Amino acid sequence: xxxxxxxxxxxxxxxxxxxxxxxxxxxxxxCQKALDDAGMTxxxxxxxxxxxxxxxxxxxxxSMAVMDACGSYDKNVSTVEGDGTFGAAHAVMRVxxxxxTCLFCVHHKGSESVMPLxxxxxxDPIYERFLGIESIAxxxxxxxxxxxxxxxxxxxxxxxxxxxxxxxxKNPVAQLPLEITVEDVMxxxxxxxxxxxxxxxxxxxxxxxxxxANQERAKxxxxxxxxVKGIGYNCDAFHLGDxxxxxxxxxxxxxxxxxxxxxxxxxxxxxxxxxxxxxxSYMELMWLEGLGLCGAGEGAGLTASxxxxxxxxxPVNPSGGxxxxxxxxxxxxxxxxECVLQVRGDADAHQVAGVKTAVxxxxxxxxxxxxxxxLLGGDA
Amino acid sequence: MEDWRDGQEILVMDGRIKVPYNWSAGxxxxxxxxxxxxDKRFLGTRCxxxxxxxxxxxxxxxxxxxxxxxxxxxxxxxxxxxxxxxxRHHPQLxxxxxxxxxxxxxxxxxxxxxxxxxxxxxxxxxxSGARVEAVFAEExxxxxxxxxxxxxxxxxx
Amino acid sequence: xxxxxxxxxxxxxxxxxxxxxRDVTGIxxxxxxxxxxxxxxxxxxxxxxxxxxxxxxxxxxxxxVDTWSVDGSGAxxxxxxxxxTGGTTGSTVAMGAYYHVASGMFDRVLAIGWExxxxxxxxxxxxxAFDPFWDRPTFAGAVAxxxxxxxxxxxxxxxxxxxxxxxxxxxxxxxxxxPYAHLRMDAKVEDIMATPYLSWPIKLGDMCPRTDGACAVLxxxxxxxxxxxxxxxxxxxxxxxHLWAYTSDPYVNQKVVGGTWFPAMERATEELYxxxxxxxxxxxxxxxxxxxxYSFAGLRYMESLGFCERGGGPALVHSGATxxxxxxPVNPSGGxxxxxxIGATGLLRVAEAALQVQGRAGDRQVPGAALALAxxxxxxxxxxxxxxxxxxxxxxxx
Numbered sequence: 001x002x003x004x005x006x007x008x009x010x011x012x013x014x015x016x017x018x019x020x021x022x023x024x025x026x027x028x029x030x031c032q033k034a035l036d037d038a039g040m041t042x043x044x045x046x047x048x049x050x051x052x053x054x055x056x057x058x059x060x061x062x063s064m065a066v067m068d069a070c071g072s073y074d075k076n077v078s079t080v081e082g083d084g085t086f087g088a089a090h091a092v093m094r095v096x097x098x099x100x101t102c103l104f105c106v107h108h109k110g111s112e113s114v115m116p117l118x119x120x121x122x123x124d125p126i127y128e129r130f131l132g133i134e135s136i137a138x139x140x141x142x143x144x145x146x147x148x149x150x151x152x153x154x155x156x157x158x159x160x161x162x163x164x165x166x167x168x169x170k171n172p173v174a175q176l177p178l179e180i181t182v183e184d185v186m187x188x189x190x191x192x193x194x195x196x197x198x199x200x201x202x203x204x205x206x207x208x209x210x211x212x213a214n215q216e217r218a219k220x221x222x223x224x225x226x227x228v229k230g231i232g233y234n235c236d237a238f239h240l241g242d243x244x245x246x247x248x249x250x251x252x253x254x255x256x257x258x259x260x261x262x263x264x265x266x267x268x269x270x271x272x273x274x275x276x277x278x279x280x281s282y283m284e285l286m287w288l289e290g291l292g293l294c295g296a297g298e299g300a301g302l303t304a305s306x307x308x309x310x311x312x313x314x315p316v317n318p319s320g321g322x323x324x325x326x327x328x329x330x331x332x333x334x335x336x337x338e339c340v341l342q343v344r345g346d347a348d349a350h351q352v353a354g355v356k357t358a359v360x361x362x363x364x365x366x367x368x369x370x371x372x373x374x375l376l377g378g379d380a
Numbered sequence: 381m382e383d384w385r386d387g388q389e390i391l392v393m394d395g396r397i398k399v400p401y402n403w404s405a406g407x408x409x410x411x412x413x414x415x416x417x418x419d420k421r422f423l424g425t426r427c428x429x430x431x432x433x434x435x436x437x438x439x440x441x442x443x444x445x446x447x448x449x450x451x452x453x454x455x456x457x458x459x460x461x462x463x464x465x466x467x468r469h470h471p472q473l474x475x476x477x478x479x480x481x482x483x484x485x486x487x488x489x490x491x492x493x494x495x496x497x498x499x500x501x502x503x504x505x506x507x508s509g510a511r512v513e514a515v516f517a518e519e520x521x522x523x524x525x526x527x528x529x530x531x532x533x534x535x536x537x
Numbered sequence: 538x539x540x541x542x543x544x545x546x547x548x549x550x551x552x553x554x555x556x557x558x559r560d561v562t563g564i565x566x567x568x569x570x571x572x573x574x575x576x577x578x579x580x581x582x583x584x585x586x587x588x589x590x591x592x593x594x595x596x597x598x599x600x601x602v603d604t605w606s607v608d609g610s611g612a613x614x615x616x617x618x619x620x621x622t623g624g625t626t627g628s629t630v631a632m633g634a635y636y637h638v639a640s641g642m643f644d645r646v647l648a649i650g651w652e653x654x655x656x657x658x659x660x661x662x663x664x665x666a667f668d669p670f671w672d673r674p675t676f677a678g679a680v681a682x683x684x685x686x687x688x689x690x691x692x693x694x695x696x697x698x699x700x701x702x703x704x705x706x707x708x709x710x711x712x713x714x715x716p717y718a719h720l721r722m723d724a725k726v727e728d729i730m731a732t733p734y735l736s737w738p739i740k741l742g743d744m745c746p747r748t749d750g751a752c753a754v755l756x757x758x759x760x761x762x763x764x765x766x767x768x769x770x771x772x773x774x775x776x777x778x779h780l781w782a783y784t785s786d787p788y789v790n791q792k793v794v795g796g797t798w799f800p801a802m803e804r805a806t807e808e809l810y811x812x813x814x815x816x817x818x819x820x821x822x823x824x825x826x827x828x829x830x831y832s833f834a835g836l837r838y839m840e841s842l843g844f845c846e847r848g849g850g851p852a853l854v855h856s857g858a859t860x861x862x863x864x865x866p867v868n869p870s871g872g873x874x875x876x877x878x879i880g881a882t883g884l885l886r887v888a889e890a891a892l893q894v895q896g897r898a899g900d901r902q903v904p905g906a907a908l909a910l911a912x913x914x915x916x917x918x919x920x921x922x923x924x925x926x927x928x929x930x931x932x933x934x935x
Contacts, residue, residue: 054594192482
């Protein structure tokens with residue numbers, strides 16, 4: 001892959017309800033932050049991409065709401081729907097195809113809709129939707145399959161929640177810093193067994209943006225460019241019964257492609273930090289395994305050992321992760337942005353020392369059906 | 381200096397998207413659902429190349445795209461692949477009162493599992509690998525809800 | 538600056554466009570077009586590198602179409618992403634797939650556009666496109682917005698309803714040559730004029746229909762095109778502008794952008810034509826597949842696309858230049874006035890343009906077509922534009 005870098009990043013704070021802000025306000029804030037971070041103005045942007053979801057926004061052609069706020073006026077602009085990792089991948093394609101700079105932004109306001117009613121609409125109208133299935137219950141099916149396959153316990157999963165909510169204290173962007181213990185998680189109410197309230201990510205509002213540039217235009221950036229070393233994405237079957245829910249073939253395939261681009265053949269040895277989409281606590285364990293950062297079924301042991309803690313040998317979600325704030329779609333881009341900040345040395349209170357190579361992961365669809373993996377690094 | 385935003389109470393507009401839908405089950409889906417309605421029988425379709433019996437039936441194999449023209453009779457019993465007990469649910473979505481269950485069950489004769497509801501189970505009475513059987517609704521209309529739910533088969537460990 | 542890999546369209550598949558396809562689910566409709574495209578290109582599913590899919594969500598009420606439709610799209614175990622921009626979705630998906638290949642990341646990318654309009658209340662769904670506070674309470678759907686545009690055009694140029702009606706007549710007559718098209722008829726202007734008014738000056742006959750349909754188009758890199766039996770339709774250039782967020786914006790801002798007709802289309806056209814080297818659209822294009830959402834567009838957009846001067850739309854059309862056999866036939870396929878499965882529509886313009894320059898358009902072939910223009914329209918007066926050619930371009934900018 002030709003050298004492409006992220007030269008500017010911007011995240012709004014993630015909050016339960018950004019009442020004063022419309023989608024356009026949030027996107028404007030994120031885009032302005034990203035441009036300021038890049039030392040650029042809208043005039044320096046060659047092409048714009050947006051990402052949103054019509055159902056969450058209650059609006060078909062949801063991109064229309066932010067067309068003026070994202071600086072797309074009199075520019076080529078397009079829209080990818082879905083997690084920010086995917087839209088950002090398309091932004092990289094634009095730059096590889098010859099555009100000098102691309103601004104990509106993504107928005108979400110969970111506060112403006114009723115989450116289970118929206119996630120129910122991911123499911124097939126003829127065979128599944130009227131069963132009332134939605135994101136939490138379907139993820140519970142995956143959690144059970146995973147836990148049964150490998151003897152993972154609810155306590156093992158709870159450790160992820162404790163770690164990440166604790167990390168959130170050091171990240172002012174995060175919505176939910178919580179000082180909790182495994183017992184607190186275990187005592188929280190079941191929503192759909194084995195998932196309890198504290199195993200689940202919250203409803204959140206937020207927007208984020210990145211400026212992506214080719215090597216030439218990266219020279220003009222205000223801060224150290226962080227290079228896109230590899231991207232891979234892949235999709236599993238849709239019907240839950242068609243899949244082996246205890247593992248993610250899509251993630252393994254996505255990671256394989258991203259690692260090949262980046263020359264990674266020993267992920268735990270060559271990767272310094274991971275930001276993964278822990279929409280539910282069990283997911284961090286599964287995604288670590290899919291990323292090859294440990295063997296199948298070993299996520300629990302890795303976490304219990306402390307290796308993935310902020311001060312561990314391979315910190316995972318030093319930002320607090322999705323469980324500390326999950327503006328859907330935005331979350332994937334935030335994982336990328338957090339990696340960028342870490343590689344740059346700009347992660348302030350939650351900075352991990354000596355991060356050269358970081359991996360970010362996001363997904364679309366039920367039980368992480370469609371997966372996207374990014375490798376980011378300090379050298380071109 | 382005063383800003384016009386000071387002391388504002390933000391206006392919020394409540395709304396609901398009311399777009400009616402009428403989803404077609406298609407020819408394959410119609411045959412499957414009619415079989416549930418009229419015969420209380422589950423059907424799958426078989427891919428001749430991959431030798432997979434799909435339940436929910438597919439018109440074409442998602443992998444090799446061959447036509448799955450062969451219909452296969454499946455049992456109404458199967459094995460629970462995974463499950464969850466739902467304790468909190470949105471009232472507009474719930475077909476059953478909480479606590480109820482969702483399961484992925486693999487019916488006898490099918491290669492793939494499928495999603496449906498679980499009920500009539502005791503606390504701790506669900507386990508992966510358990511045998512389950514379908515309970516059909518009294519009134520059936522040609523919908524997946526013609527199956528009321530699945531329940532553990534009694535007397536089977 | 539990195540140069541884009543050159544990209545050609547090597548396969549096309551489409552379903553027959555009908556008002557209602559009850560025999561299939563949306564997934565099966567998609568699969569029909571995909572299997573047709575794979576057969577056309579003589580390629581197996583396993584050899585596709587990536588997929589881009591789009592539709593207009595609220596027409597089918599499916600959230601995360603990319604993950605839902607895997608069984609039909611062929612995306613099992615493959616990279617897939619969803620792109621959607623309302624009416625322009627089909628052309629957005631085409632441009633998206635083009636960039637997947639132009640980036641060098643993938644060699645064989647399938648673009649899929651589809652819609653099952655029969656499954657929803659179209660106006661009810663379209664209204665949700667508009668801002669809930671400012672536009673939605675007063676806005677009556679797509680037709681009223683277009684009526685504003687038509688009224689402005691008639692006032693400024695003296696064009697008549699009969700002038701516009703001819704576009705509907707022309708395109709549906711062209712559709713008689715296209716076995717895939719939805720509305721196919723040899724009507725007269727009087728027939729259009731006799732249809733009931735929906736929102737003055739737009740009558741039922743001036744509007745595109747609601748259609749169920751799907752289209753799949755295979756894009757290949759210059760290194761891969763020789764694997765395929767069909768000559769590639771090379772992408773010479775792409776450009777778009779999605780300028781507005783509120784329905785009244787285009788009218789108020791006409792002064793700001795120098796009093797142009799359709800700022801998005803004119804700016805996209807300016808950029809595209811400069812990149813591709815178009816100085817005389819009417820002479821240089823052999824054929825145009827244009828997304829005309831309603832009849833008046835067939836007059837006005839010719840001016841914004843540089844086929845004639847401002848106000849010259851009616852004269853151009855009446856001269857016969859845009860009929861089959863004319864200097865630059867417009868919509869030999871029947872266009873959108875004939876078939877409008879929204880997510881597919883913009884992609885069908887690209888597919889039809891590709892078939893033309895490949896010489897594979899059957900009864901609707903424009904003889905010797907070598908350079909084609911394809912456009913997409915949608916949303917808040919947004920414009921997507923692509924140029925396809927028989928000859929391999931030297932270099933593609935952007």
